[in-house]
Amino acid sequence: MESRPITLRDLAAIDVGRLRGVGDKKRAALAAVGIDNVLDLLTTYPRRWVDRTNEARIADLVVGEEALVLVTVRSVNKRVTRNRRTMVTVNVGDGSGRMQVVFFNQPWRERQLAEGLQIALFGKADSYRGGLQMANPIVDLIGDRTGRIVPIYPQSEKAQLNTWELAAFVDEALRRCADRGIADPVPAEVIRRLALVGRGAALASIHHPESMREVGAARRRLAFDELLRVQLVLVLRKREMERSARGLTHATAGELVRRFHQALPYPLTDAQRRVIAEIDGDLEAPHPMHRLLQGDVGAGKTVVAVTALLAAVQGGHQGALMAPTEVLAEQHAAGVRGLLGDLHVPDPGNLFGDRPLRVELLTNRITGAERKQVLAGLADGGVDLVIGTHALIQEGVDFHSLGVVVVDEQHRFGVEQRAALRDKSADHVPDLLVMTATPIPRTAAMTVYGDLDVSVLDELPPGRTPITTRWANGPLLEGEVWSDVRSEVDAGRQAYVVCPLIEESEKLEVASAEETYERLLHGELAGLRLGLLHGRLTPAEKEQTMELFRSGALDVLVATTVIEVGVDVPNATIMVILDADRFGIAQLHQLRGRVGRGGHRSRCWLVTKLEEGRNPRVEALVDSTDGFELAEVDLDLRGEGTLMSTSQKGRSDLKLASLRRDRELVQLARDAAFEIVDADRELARHPVLLDELDLLFTDEDEEFLSRG
Numbered sequence: 001m002e003s004r005p006i007t008l009r010d011l012a013a014i015d016v017g018r019l020r021g022v023g024d025k026k027r028a029a030l031a032a033v034g035i036d037n038v039l040d041l042l043t044t045y046p047r048r049w050v051d052r053t054n055e056a057r058i059a060d061l062v063v064g065e066e067a068l069v070l071v072t073v074r075s076v077n078k079r080v081t082r083n084r085r086t087m088v089t090v091n092v093g094d095g096s097g098r099m100q101v102v103f104f105n106q107p108w109r110e111r112q113l114a115e116g117l118q119i120a121l122f123g124k125a126d127s128y129r130g131g132l133q134m135a136n137p138i139v140d141l142i143g144d145r146t147g148r149i150v151p152i153y154p155q156s157e158k159a160q161l162n163t164w165e166l167a168a169f170v171d172e173a174l175r176r177c178a179d180r181g182i183a184d185p186v187p188a189e190v191i192r193r194l195a196l197v198g199r200g201a202a203l204a205s206i207h208h209p210e211s212m213r214e215v216g217a218a219r220r221r222l223a224f225d226e227l228l229r230v231q232l233v234l235v236l237r238k239r240e241m242e243r244s245a246r247g248l249t250h251a252t253a254g255e256l257v258r259r260f261h262q263a264l265p266y267p268l269t270d271a272q273r274r275v276i277a278e279i280d281g282d283l284e285a286p287h288p289m290h291r292l293l294q295g296d297v298g299a300g301k302t303v304v305a306v307t308a309l310l311a312a313v314q315g316g317h318q319g320a321l322m323a324p325t326e327v328l329a330e331q332h333a334a335g336v337r338g339l340l341g342d343l344h345v346p347d348p349g350n351l352f353g354d355r356p357l358r359v360e361l362l363t364n365r366i367t368g369a370e371r372k373q374v375l376a377g378l379a380d381g382g383v384d385l386v387i388g389t390h391a392l393i394q395e396g397v398d399f400h401s402l403g404v405v406v407v408d409e410q411h412r413f414g415v416e417q418r419a420a421l422r423d424k425s426a427d428h429v430p431d432l433l434v435m436t437a438t439p440i441p442r443t444a445a446m447t448v449y450g451d452l453d454v455s456v457l458d459e460l461p462p463g464r465t466p467i468t469t470r471w472a473n474g475p476l477l478e479g480e481v482w483s484d485v486r487s488e489v490d491a492g493r494q495a496y497v498v499c500p501l502i503e504e505s506e507k508l509e510v511a512s513a514e515e516t517y518e519r520l521l522h523g524e525l526a527g528l529r530l531g532l533l534h535g536r537l538t539p540a541e542k543e544q545t546m547e548l549f550r551s552g553a554l555d556v557l558v559a560t561t562v563i564e565v566g567v568d569v570p571n572a573t574i575m576v577i578l579d580a581d582r583f584g585i586a587q588l589h590q591l592r593g594r595v596g597r598g599g600h601r602s603r604c605w606l607v608t609k610l611e612e613g614r615n616p617r618v619e620a621l622v623d624s625t626d627g628f629e630l631a632e633v634d635l636d637l638r639g640e641g642t643l644m645s646t647s648q649k650g651r652s653d654l655k656l657a658s659l660r661r662d663r664e665l666v667q668l669a670r671d672a673a674f675e676i677v678d679a680d681r682e683l684a685r686h687p688v689l690l691d692e693l694d695l696l697f698t699d700e701d702e703e704f705l706s707r708g
């Protein structure tokens with residue numbers, strides 16, 4: 001007989017059908033809810049626990065709210081209603097009061113709920129004929145169960161599985177594990193430092209706690225295990241990538257970067273200095289950089305990016321900056337050229353000791369002889385910096401020696417692009433910096449981008465005029481909005497009006513934008529010069545309208561969300577977002593970032609139809625202009641599911657852990673993963689941990705975690 005402790009892998013190998021009490025019918029029922037083996041069973045955690053010492057009392061029930069009460073059955077009565085439904089009426093009570101419970105079409109309740117029985121009821125309290133009532137609540141029999149705290153499992157009416165059956169199967173499984181005990185693969189040192197309870201104890205007490213405190217400790221331990229598993233996969237991959245790929249060792253303290261910083265019209269912010277130092281550390285290391293730079297709109301990411309690119313150039317290599325669209329690439333090119341001025345590269349081989357820095361734009365609009373020249377320059381090293389779309393690294397573009405690549409907006413930079421990057425040079429992999437202006441909470445970033453290092457630019461450059469945001473709730477305030485727009489225009493400023501988002505149909509969205517434009521043109525904003533911008537215009541039409549707005553020939557730009565990215569008109573100081581509640585927090589924040597870009601005070605109006613009560617999303621925008629703070633609120637309001645799915649990557653199957661509630665635990669798990677992997681890079685001394693890595697993940701997770 002084997003006597004080593006039981007691992008999760010062992011549990012996964014035991015079919016639930018082998019448990020006593022699980023016959024063919026129950027086996028099928030369990031399979032229907034995704035429970036095939038004993039690991040599945042033991043990780044089917046209670047949905048809640050009934051604490052008999054601290055139960056809710058009938059007297060505390062609030063009409064209209066869901067609650068749990070622990071009561072005794074006083075009487076039961078069954079009848080058939082006029083429309084031939086059975087109705088079982090049960091009178092229940094506790095020390096504090098009485099109420100009535102009704103069940104429709106559940107005739108068996110009459111037999112189940114015998115007088116004197118103790119039951120837990122979970123449901124919505126209604127008032128009925130002056131008294132309290134619950135209709136079709138969830139019922140848990142408590143009377144015949146031991147323990148002060150009773151676990152309540154997710155029940156499935158359809159699969160004919162109820163909580164006490166599940167509890168009995170779990171008990172049986174735990175009992176069978178008791179002899180050998182459950183293995184705990186997490187290093188003792190980590191367990192001690194984080195004051196974690198043992199895995200076996202945690203499993204036992206999450207299913208059978210002695211106190212609610214015990215539940216908390218068990219939950220923390222099991223959630224930690226889930227997070228550690230994810231982090232180990234990511235950290236192993238990160239370290240493997242660092243070991244296997246040969247990178248360049250850039251000298252960051254060079255003349256070119258020094259000149260660049262000296263020529264800037266402003267000093268770097270502390271945040272910029274810190275992030276540049278973090279990047280320098282990567283550039284100087286022999287392995288390729290893989291870093292994500294998060295920074296709100298306007299945080300000054302461009303200077304940081306250019307600094308990294310110039311570090312490559314001063315070592316005789318090239319830099320590439322990639323944008324998601326051609327328009328943005330063109331804007332970037334203009335911006336970067338402006339920033340670089342007439343910077344010269346120190347060149348000892350040159351008679352004058354200097355040569356001009358050569359920056360080129362390469363998009364599909366660059367064709368013919370011009371394109372040939374750029375391509376030749378990239379191949380022979382004559383071009384120092386190139387700015388373009390992802391096509392830069394995908395199609396047959398040859399570089400003399402590509403040293404640093406900066407990608408703006410991460411979400412379109414996936415697996416293939418990374419692979420293409422590796423192929424760009426036979427003898428080294430370029431350093432990669434991925435930039436995003438869509439902040440995501442730190443702990444979420446650690447999970448979604450866990451194989452990247454993350455830098456955060458969390459300080460806006462000084463002199464930025466803060467944007468005041470106000471909520472125009474209903475037509476009365478909307479009137480104030482338009483007079484506000486007029487007075488800004490009178491003062492020589494410009495305005496954006498963002499039309500309602502209609503996600504289902506671009507056609508409808510355009511129609512509504514046209515309607516808004518007409519309405520404002522002949523109504524609220526009559527007499528002002530209005531332009532209209534939407535997704536169905538040709539690129540030339542869009543460009544023309546933008547140019548008119550940029551040059552000041554238009555006062556107001558009525559637009560759909562096409563203005564979300566990249567539009568930069570410092571004289572625009574007021575933005576009105578119509579039907580603001582149709583947008584998400586992140587999107588509102590991005591939109592709002594289009595104003596407040598110059599020296600004038602800026603305002604943003606969020607317009608909604610008259611709403612009673614609160615609007616947490618709109619209020620969040622009113623309260624904060626900090627993208628990271630807003631990202632945290634967003635996570636709280638929406639939950640991580642949405643966050644993870646919008647990142648186009650798999651969502652880890654976290655049964656207990658929550659990126660939202662367990663922020664601290666995510667960090668602890670990540671630290672522990674680094675500690676473990678850095679001491680033992682193949683996990684040779686942790687065979688059980690290694691063996692568990694692919695357990696408990698969905699197929700989607702597998703794909704996410706094995707990519708790269």
Ligand code: ADP
Pocket residue numbers: 266267268269272295296297298299300301302303437461462
């Ligand atoms: P991001 O790309 O992060 O949205 P940008 O790099 O476009 O932001 O910078 C936004 C604006 O802030 C630019 O006009 C830039 O010139 C300015 N800027 C950047 N860094 C500083 C600084 N340290 N001090 C003052 N202004 C700065």
Ligand code: MG
Pocket residue numbers: 247248249250282283284285286287288289431
């Ligand atoms: Mg390097």
